[in-house]
Amino acid sequence: MGPLESEMMDAENPTEQDSKKRHRCDSQHDSSAGEVDAKGGQLQNSSNQDALVNNNRKKKGKTIFPYGNYNTYYNYRVARTLDADPRMTVMQKIWFEDKDVFDIGCNEGHVTISLVQKYRVRSMCGVDIDPGLINKAWNNLYYESGVPEKDTPQSLYEWIDYVREGGDAALEDEDCTHGAAGDQLQVSTSDTDIGLQGKELLQRVIFKNANILHCDLRSNMLDTVLCLSVVKWIHLNWGDEGLLELFIKIYRILRKGGVLILEPQPWSSYVRKHRVSEVCRSNYKKLVIRPEHFPGILLEQIGFKSCEQITLEVPESTKGFSRPVYLYTK
Numbered sequence: 099m100g101p102l103e104s105e106m107m108d109a110e111n112p113t114e115q116d117s118k119k120r121h122r123c124d125s126q127h128d129s130s131a132g133e134v135d136a137k138g139g140q141l142q143n144s145s146n147q148d149a150l151v152n153n154n155r156k157k158k159g160k161t162i163f164p165y166g167n168y169n170t171y172y173n174y175r176v177a178r179t180l181d182a183d184p185r186m187t188v189m190q191k192i193w194f195e196d197k198d199v200f201d202i203g204c205n206e207g208h209v210t211i212s213l214v215q216k217y218r219v220r221s222m223c224g225v226d227i228d229p230g231l232i233n234k235a236w237n238n239l240y241y242e243s244g245v246p247e248k249d250t251p252q253s254l255y256e257w258i259d260y261v262r263e264g265g266d267a268a269l270e271d272e273d274c275t276h277g278a279a280g281d282q283l284q285v286s287t288s289d290t291d292i293g294l295q296g297k298e299l300l301q302r303v304i305f306k307n308a309n310i311l312h313c314d315l316r317s318n319m320l321d322t323v324l325c326l327s328v329v330k331w332i333h334l335n336w337g338d339e340g341l342l343e344l345f346i347k348i349y350r351i352l353r354k355g356g357v358l359i360l361e362p363q364p365w366s367s368y369v370r371k372h373r374v375s376e377v378c379r380s381n382y383k384k385l386v387i388r389p390e391h392f393p394g395i396l397l398e399q400i401g402f403k404s405c406e407q408i409t410l411e412v413p414e415s416t417k418g419f420s421r422p423v424y425l426y427t428k
């Protein structure tokens with residue numbers, strides 16, 4: 099194994115010592131925590147996923163994160179000298195300002211919250227399969243807002259109705275006209291560069307604990323979907339079928355002209371991580387689709403109109419994390 103590979107391997111296996119850094123808010127919960135509070139973090143019928151996530155196994159003293167649900171992820175991703183995630187430098191205002199955004203696999207919500215603060219996103223929903231991470235994301239949101247937790251404003255966007263898990267709650271497409279929820283928003287935007295704080299920040303963000311594949315989402319409801327370093331985990335856990343289901347879902351929930359910002363992991367990273375669980379190991383052997391097939395699939399089969407490589411590598415990223423980021427437009 100070369101030095102880079104070994105670093106990347108370590109980068110995907112953060113240890114407890116690393117958690118000393120970069121916690122905006124020192125949550126009492128770790129990612130294996132079972133319960134999430136009543137702020138909407140836990141969706142109903144979350145099926146077996148919680149049991150699976152909560153059973154992050156320990157192997158040779160190391161905790162195993164079968165969904166990439168690392169609880170110290172940002173300690174690794176963000177170089178010690180930096181405050182912000184380097185991927186923030188490749189994000190453009192036009193994809194976020196006054197937009198309705200969905201962050202798939204939001205982890206502790208650092209990027210999710212930073213985008214809302216920087217670009218005054220109109221509404222943001224971060225979803226993650228791990229309830230402990232969602233709990234941390236809520237804590238981080240309150241910390242950034244400066245609002246005491248007891249003072250919870252109503253979310254301006256009706257995400258609670260729009261993001262739900264379960265098969266029989268499917269919503270009709272005709273109910274999903276543009277601005278169905280957005281019409282209710284009465285938020286001011288300004289040109290100031292000062293990051294959003296206070297209730298205005300709280301009102302724009304919601305975090306949900308759910309498996310994206312089980313989420314029932316309205317069609318044509320979003321301007322921007324973020325899918326950063328998540329695809330490999332869905333691909334390994336749910337196979338080619340799960341991957342295609344994810345792509346179809348993303349396409350469906352985007353409005354016409356909406357964008358998918360995709361940061362796929364390279365195949366080499368699958369090779370290293372597929373032994374993380376029996377499910378991943380078994381699925382890995384059957385995978386036919388490779389990351390280099392994604393543009394063809396998304397454009398020719400799923401229906402995206404265009405694909406642009408936003409960046410070949412993310413400047414200032416820690417080793418192993420400088421991956422290409424793509425922009426797909428519906």
Ligand SMILES: C[S@@+](CC[C@H](N)C(=O)[O-])C[C@H]1O[C@@H](n2cnc3c(N)ncnc32)[C@H](O)[C@@H]1O
Pocket residue numbers: 165166167168171202203204205206209225226227228231308309310311325326327328331332
């Ligand atoms: C490697 S982390 C990337 C976090 C974040 N997107 C970023 O790039 O900073 C992958 C995240 O995806 C989440 N995840 C994996 N499978 C998921 C699924 N099916 N539904 C929702 N979240 C998922 C994991 O819990 C984890 O937080």
